[in-house]
Amino acid sequence: MTLREALSQVPDPRAHNRRYPLWGLLALILLAFLSRVDSLRGVARFARAHPHLLPHLGLRKPPGHTALTELLHRLDPQALAQALAAVFPETEREGEKVLVADGKVLRGSGKGKSPQVRLVEVWALSLGRTLA
Known part of the structure; x- marks a missing residue:
């Protein structure tokens, strides 16, 4: 399963008038964190600094800090964890405490x-x- 397929299965908690696809925002956050960005403001700066990545994530323009923050406040963390475990199964081990x-x-x-x-x-x- 690809990352896009897995993230597309996460239920979108936002209203129907959303500007950015959910999977694209989640992939952007993941990509920025893997690039050693340590905050959501940093993710927004990362998106502005790397506009060539946005079309690959289904984004037409970089999202702002507010859009990212509101998304993560509403997102179901268990659904995201299940989606990431489908792509990275070695992160889910029976009986381990995270x-x-x-x-x-x-x-x-x-x-x-x-x-x-x-x-x-x-x-x-x-x-x-x-x-x-």
Whole structure:
């Protein structure tokens, strides 16, 4: 199964007046993250910096940060995980726990003499909740 076929099977949570195909946006996000982009704003910049990739993803123009953010807030993560497991079956192993770590630095911290405040969250995918 190709990546396009798998991502096309993910249910689209957006309204019917959508501008970008879902599979194209998801493939763009995946491609940007594989290229070491670390934020959705970075994905939007990546799309603007590589316009030659857009037609291959079914996109006529680069999506903005808001379109990407709203999509991911509404998207069913289990459906996306199933689609990616169909393309990359070696990522799904029976009985393994998947932990996702995310870190942030609080805006404005670290200025002057105050220390920089860093937050780290560990999410257990199988449990669907934060561990630490």
